[in-house]
Amino acid sequence: MQSTNRTTRTRRLARAAGVLAVAAVVTVTAAPAQAAPSWGPVSRVDLGVDGALANRHSTSLGISGNGRYALFGSSATNLVPEAANLGYGLYVRDLRTGRTELVSRTDDGTPLTSITETAGISGDGRYIVFSAEANGVFNVYVRDRVKGHTRPVTTGTASAEGGGDHGSYQPVISADGRRIAFMSARDDVVPGAPVTPDTRNLYVTDRATGATRLVSLGADGHAADGASEHPTISGDGRTVGFASRATNLLPATDDGTAGLLRPRYTTLYATDLHSGTTVLAGLAADGTPGAADATLRLSRDGRYAAYALGASPLPGGKSRTELFIHDLRTGRVLSIRTSANPDAICWADPSAAVTADDRWIYFSGGCSDTIIRAGEARHDLYRQDLRTGRTELLTTTPDGAPQDGAASGPFVTDDGRTVLFGDNSPNLLPGGEGSDWHVYVRSLTHG
Template sequence: MHFVRRSTVLGTAALVASLAVTTFPASAASSPRTSRVSTATDGHQADGASSAPAISADGRYVAFVSAADDLVPGDRNGTADVFVKDVRTGRTQRVADGPASDPALSGDGRYVVFATAAALVKDDDNGVDDVYLLDRRTHRTERISTGRPTSWMPNSMPAISADGRTVAYVTSAPDAAPGDTNERADVIVHDRRTGKNQLVQYTTAGVLADADALFPSLSADGRYVTFDTPALLDPDHADVSKTRLVYLRDLRTQTTELISRPTGYAYKNYADASSISGSGRLVAFESGLYSLVPDDTNKAADVFVYDRAARTTVRVSTAADGTQADGPSDSVSLSANGRYAAFTSAADNLVPGDTNGVADIFLKDLRTGAVERVSLTADGGQADGPSDAVSLSTTGRAAFSSAATNLVPGDTNSVADVFVRHLR
């Protein structure tokens, strides 16, 4: 494969050397423990399944989706809603009355974005899902998405900057932003202060992508947005036929950078579901490509981190000694400070004693290479059911969903719940 600007692919040690020495705050220091957050304010358990957790950077709030109708009084709509749990006080809040999904939180949890088919403002008459933002301090709801998307790709997959000013989302609406002529699903970035919408899947030369773009992720200040698309946005990497790759768009300089960089021919494969650090320097993603790092021979999807400053890629889904995972890994979340990456894996060789035969949540320290299992009981026992969809704070907390029944005492509802592991 021909590269004009070829990235150097190194091992974990290179990324370790490039990272600042940052740790979870000492105020969070305590013995690891697990708590269930998909509960009512009084602590009683949900009577429906809960999923899709998103934790605020400060670790205090967790947003999630639940089909339960007993988490707040008056929930009689018979459909899944988005809730926010205050981990400190135990209060559970429903953020919208209607079928809702895809929650994401600002850094301090003040703002929550989500997708819903409910018309939460008077001028919402398009009859499809829209992306909304709720200011939990003022209780003001605003619609972020505009236009009328086609039914095959509604407004969805929102991401929000740490300060809540910038929201990215996916839409097939042809009138959501100026210059949209590709008739594809697009990533739109909305500036709440100026009201401006802009497309992001351009080449640096300004050519619009000719394929769908999905799964946006925003840096803390909203300057950088990552997304994935099979469109060729970097002409210097032409040997990636029909392969979905992760790109980064710098909204200040209007330049586009390839993040998932195969070192060999790639055909009909993928890299997607990215997570960006607060500074925008590191980007994590999952991929089925086998040519991102040397000696990737496990024939399974893995999780990777690309360092934009060092221009290096490392595989995260390995044991502490570098042993490859013997099962697929996905669903990666980076801490805002970029030191930690949490992910889901069906592998049983990433940590000693993994004998439960189900997917677990793991945490990799990108500075030391240490790996620990997150989806554990309060006393460190193994989960008796699979876990997935992890979201990581900077304060030593990881939110995830799990069908396990033994992570906390009294879990008898026989449905998936959302949990928080207090790691430090």
């Protein structure tokens, strides 16, 4: 339920209490990835009036639990009549009826013209959260698609801002639509909350009670001593994950040192909102925090955290990331690979999705034995069985051949039978266009 702001200032933002026990780290022995020959069809999602193909790039942002509603962002000018002057808009497509609606609107229905590229959709597809600029400052909003109303989650006006950026961004929403997590650079979201000069904290608003609480708080009750951002929330709304450069989010060790002293790294955390316990989520193969990509996904029940850490570069010095999934209940960490070859160098997009039953992980990536185009990495879309390590290739052309481009940003339905994703391949569908990014959905029901 999660992408980046188009303005310069916000693009910079986007791009176990106690001592942590050593985690058991396991590399899954992946079976060679292969496509199931009877996957259902691939369909375009970023379509507009009368089925018009989006004429500019689009991004996958989420799918409802039953697979009916797909959320995406697009710079296209031809999806709805108002799109010509938007620059960028958020859309929901009803995959059953084929209707596409613009959801980045004010309460009176006016299309918004300055929004970020981060948004989320509730499990039933009714609620959409996003960040938009009004009166000179960005705030978080929630739109009720059924009632046609847009309501503020945060408030703030430019007149009280002073210098710097003091907006609220990067909202995500729980599956039941009750809790919304977001990042804010403001110092007045929670009255009395400790702040720093470079405040960038994580908050959760409970829509049922109206209460907002600070999540990124130092273990000693003092302000986090570094910026925290890029939240994610479990489907049940109990667990919030986030990236942070703070060094005081965990309790001090017995010798009095901070729980984590690695300020040069972005580190990933998960906070249980019921117990208030914060634990390290992004662990490397040796059980210590690695240099993390800021993108983090949680499973629906909050048990698993999926993320990518920096790894040794590809030949030629090109950077890469390696995908992991951390069982926050047992401490077990799995390295997610698409090759059974132990010598293969693997990489992955940091976005990954886990099914509601915690059985499958969907991700974009590849290994060195699937490198094409003179050493360039191809990011295909895969799913891996977390019990057996079986890996299946999902992005194939109609005749079963590999695609020519790359996939990213998967979102999966509760039953794991439908996956939404972005792709820039010109041959994923017959008559595919160019190499721009568009949004697709694939049925995973075997024929």
